[in-house]
Amino acid sequence: MSNQIDAIMNPKSIAVVGASNRPGSVGLAVISNLIKGGYQGVLYPVNPKTQSVQSIKSYPSLSDIPDQIDLAVIIVPAKVVSNVLEEAGKKGVKGAVVITAGFKEVGGEGVELENKLRETAHEYGISVIGPNCLGVINNDAHIRMNASFATKMPLPGNIAFISQSGALCTSVLDYADGRHIGFSKFISFGNKADVNEIDLLNYLKDDPETDVILMYLEDISDGHKFLEVARDIAWNARKPMIALKSGRSAAGARAAASHTGSLAGSDSAYDAIFRQSGIQRVDRIDELLDYGVAFAQQPLPENNRIAIITNAGGPGIMATDAAIRTGLEIAEFSEATKEKLKRDLPPTASINNPVDVIGDATHERYEASIRHILLDENVDGAIVILTPQAMTDIVETAQVVPRAAELINKPVLCSFMGIVDVSEGIKVLEKNGFPNYAFPEQAVRAMASMVRYSDHMKYGDRDYVHYDVNEEAVREIIRTKLKDRDSSYLTQQEANVILKHYGFPVLPSKLITDVKQIPDAGKEIGYPVVMKIMSPDIVHKFDAGGVILKIHSDEEARQAYEKILENARAYKADAKIEGVLMEKMAGKGIEVILGAFKDPKFGPMVMFGLGGTFVEVMKDVSFRLAPMWKLSAERMIKTTKSYKLLQGVRGNPPSDIEAIQDCILRLSQLVTEHPEIAELDMNPLIVYPEGQGCSVADSRILLKK
Template sequence: MDKLDAIFAPKSVAVIGASTKPGKVGHDIFVNILKGNYQGTLYPVNPTAKSIQCVRAYPAISDIPDPVDLGIIILPPPEALKAVMESARVGIKGIVIVSAGFKEVGGEGRKIEEQITAICREAGMRLVGPNCLGVINPHPAVRLNASFSARMPAFGEISFISQSGALCTAVLDFAADRDFGFSKFISIGNKADVDELDLLRYFHKDKETEVIMIYLEELRRGADFIQEVREMTSGERPTPILVIKSGRTSAGAAAAASHTGSLAGSEGIYEAIFQQSGIIRAESIEELFNFAEAFSGRKIPNGKRVAIITNAGGPGIVATDMTVTSGLKLARLSEETIETLASHLPATANVHNPVDVIGDASQDRYENALGAVIRDANVDGALVILTPQSMTNALGTAEAIVKIAKRSQKPILCCFMGIIDVSAGVKHLQENGIPVFRFPEHAAQAFAALYRYSKWTGRQHLAQFAFQHDVERAAEIIRTNLSRGRTYLADADGNEILRCYGFPTLPTFTAKSREEALDYAESMGGPVAMKIISPQIVHKTDAGGVMIGVKGREAVIKAYDTIIENATGFDPNAVIEGVLVQRMAEKGEEVILGMSRFPGYGPLLMFGLGGVLVEVFKDVAFRLAPIGRNEARRLVKGIKGRVILKGYRGRPPCDTGSIERCLVSLSDLSMNHPEIKEMDINPFIVYEKGKGAVAADCRIILEPPAAEKAAR
């Protein structure tokens, strides 16, 4: 038996802080449980009341004569602490604290929450909240509405997790308007004990839950969350998980010293978590419900080729546009299908995709058209649009769609719209598990979500790379620099660390004088790049400290002098350690590989188009380390610039395999050396397929370990 059963399916509930006064939370929650027709035993706890709503009240928890599974606490923090202590003594199995005034306000509230959490863990009680709406289970055998929302939702196959209690009431209203049912519904508030991962584990095992929806404000877990949820979304019993995350800003990232740090922020972390764990992200509450509607049909497409059937041109065009912009393709119907359509449809109909069956279409016309396209091997699923005319039979059309859907494993999504009432048809579709939407663009976006999930569950798994890194030598370089108080690694040390991890680098020398610069440049026999070396100058280009394509004695000497002069003018206090002389890399495609470390989550890896324009175009994607070969490949494919890397307008395809190898090496480097705070390899120059790549520039920012920082 799972300990969370005491939260979701308790045989008995005590409302601790139940009130006789309507409008008080303690009164309303008790009444909601009572009027929701709870199937267990309900006990109000109030030291001054004889009864509440004709139910005998008990002065204290210990006065209840029978065992109690769940305690709902609606008391201020100090009294809540006492109630939790008493609950632990009498053996209550689960606690939900609805009251506010705990960690979210800081100070004494935080201390009390920590005490409550410790008591619950020692007693083996699971704790939801504090500062939450409560928990709802509409299952006919339970009928528990332990919340201050008066609305008991219908029973269904979707479980909902919300960090915001205030949002829950709006979601319940929205769900009622859409005829949505829930398997479980919970608000988790401060997450003192039970958090999203605990609930995802529970719902994944729950036979009543087919789809999980989450409203998320923040996660406190990174790699372990990804590892467990990845198995839930694509393991033996894959469960779709849909999320809406509040906030898309990267506030606080601007102070970072690397491109990766300034571009990442919390949004990069969450996008990485969702991508790596197979979670489907929605942009709004409405889209979240639209996606859930599509997944409730339990059919996932094998590809992205969509057939559209409509009786009106306008909605068909809208659906077509949204299909394409959502990353799907209009299916190219076979000649046999086109011939079949032509035999059933009037001459004025369009028998090519999107198929227009004309406004006066009867249910037979829809049935023949849908039956033909859904059997086509070039079609992975269908969108059926109905705009009712005076002669339209919405229910009959719905019945025809259901008949065909039962014979096909391909998803069929519907859009019944218009002024004339189509509710009978909509109801019939819903009762038979056919997703139905109000507008065609919603259906197309939802189909795209199904396809994304299909790609995730059907992804290939490449064999992992086998690397032999020189971890100790890299660690020695880092220790030496930190012991000298250097947190910005010079290019020479940075390049050596890269070589320890198998990165291809360019021949590089540090010149302390014009003469040395000239000797090094001549030894390379071609044009060189020259860069200032100074711990105080991180962004060399901004300081005028970079010259490229330098060739010839006079040019080398002039470049050396100019770089020193520019650097001194940029920061008169900068310590100039010399000028880096590096062989010029051959021309190729410039990308960036980077890493920024975030407390609580670890290293966040970044990949994107590189060079000086990386922060202009911001075409980057993120993953949390550690990653392997498969995730590295998805990371490379996750940017818009992947088109360039595949070969574009006569340019040959790039050696993306080299990028993948170096991304995995960067992940290993990040995991093995926690002293690396931020890191950019930019530009990382990639050549055509089979010719490899090279790291042309590297920037590494170190941070002493926490213990060392404290000692200082």
């Protein structure tokens, strides 16, 4: 597909079908943009109603053009687009951009028209971007193609932008122009009837003009393919990617039989995909461009130790607070650096981080401070803040930033605060490749994004772990349970059998269906025990009074057995009761939850987080797509707030995090090999101190065909 997209992005000849001289028409905008943008190939307007468009000879149809056409830009009514595509196919056209709207986005007949468009494109082997898109822009000096109806050609740069929304593209172009941000490629792909975001990422991976990829997405066509391509871009091509994905709303969360299902909102899969592929996710357009320009123009930081240089105390404190919030560390300068700062700064200046060079700072004072600080081995990057004061030489200060940072491979982001007074200084910074942000917090967030990406690229085992398990035994259990039904809920007793086959640390247990079984079961398991109702109709056992803990004798067990049955019948009179499970009482540890569910679009997903009965209230959970790397398992644990508890707090020892990681990877393998598992909970998974493992204290599984 990459070679076919090249026909769209690097055409030697373009036919604009629907080109027009009519003021205000899309046909006029597209042909004018191609001319004004300086397109380096040959243009062929196609319009049967006129002899020329913008002084270029026009042809009645594609078939009438005597030469080879690489790309057709189509701007005709939706009902005739497929006819034009068919004509293009017969002429040997390799690529098409369908700007026309009125397809699946309007429903009804539009869906049928889009299906026909797709069929025609596939029949003739034409790669199609669109329909319902703004168009495409290639800023390569050898092409200079603006095949869109945007208002202007963007500045050249090393950032590629792809978007499902055409209207958003025009806003981004305008905003970027105001901030002097350039693009290598700018692609609006609309309804993605043929070429989708995965195809475009694959193309941009090998594009020599692109170093950073920004994207606006409304959905992802194939989660696993997207993940595969994005990982290739991140780890092999080493190109940072930043995404704005709309639709974070939890409105898509569904009623579910498990904690995992209820916690997995509509956006969980997308968060997981982005995390696993190394993509930075943002919530706003300004963040998308803030981060993108930092990645495009500055080197990555080695670590998170940041220095702040300012001529005003307040903004320095604001930047410090923002740095701490976003996980950055305020660097501790070496004594040698402090001595140099003390020598070159006035006595009233602060030589500690943040460095306050005082309001009357000259550019010489800034230059010395920046240079000394960047040369300090304890500093990984710097943020330079300037507030415009009467004595501030703004342009000269902007000029010293690149000079002070010369030959030092550390990122420097600036915040020359304001708009009017600092405008000339900002131009100098941007000309020299130093991003500027209106406020310090923006610069800090951009630096934090670079640190996260740098950290993501450094460590971890990027291999899949495969355990020796009894896959066939589990397959037979599932086959039996779904033999005569579409779905089946497995109680803990049944779920534990499956978990045992995959090597999970399941506690000893016995199903009691008669009080006479209690003495032998108690002897076999050993007290203390916990007893639980086993019923496919009672999912949340605590709510039904179906769990009794800390049972120390046969007599207590008999009483618990009767009480649990009584509570269960009172809770749901018609519940099918299989018995009461007697289970070894787990030792003291931290309760976490491990779960999985089958996303309808992306397949199996694994969840980890703080467990127990309040899991749905706390919502301290993290999701990943299965199968997953060992690295993904490590990081999904670390991204939860409960990770601090697992590290050991208030005199408690560190927990066995390696045991949790092992269970996560086993679960990833289980749900990958058995797609019939629709939902699965292990809650709680009791985690013991480091080196002592963990235990599955409760479990449930929902199977679906």
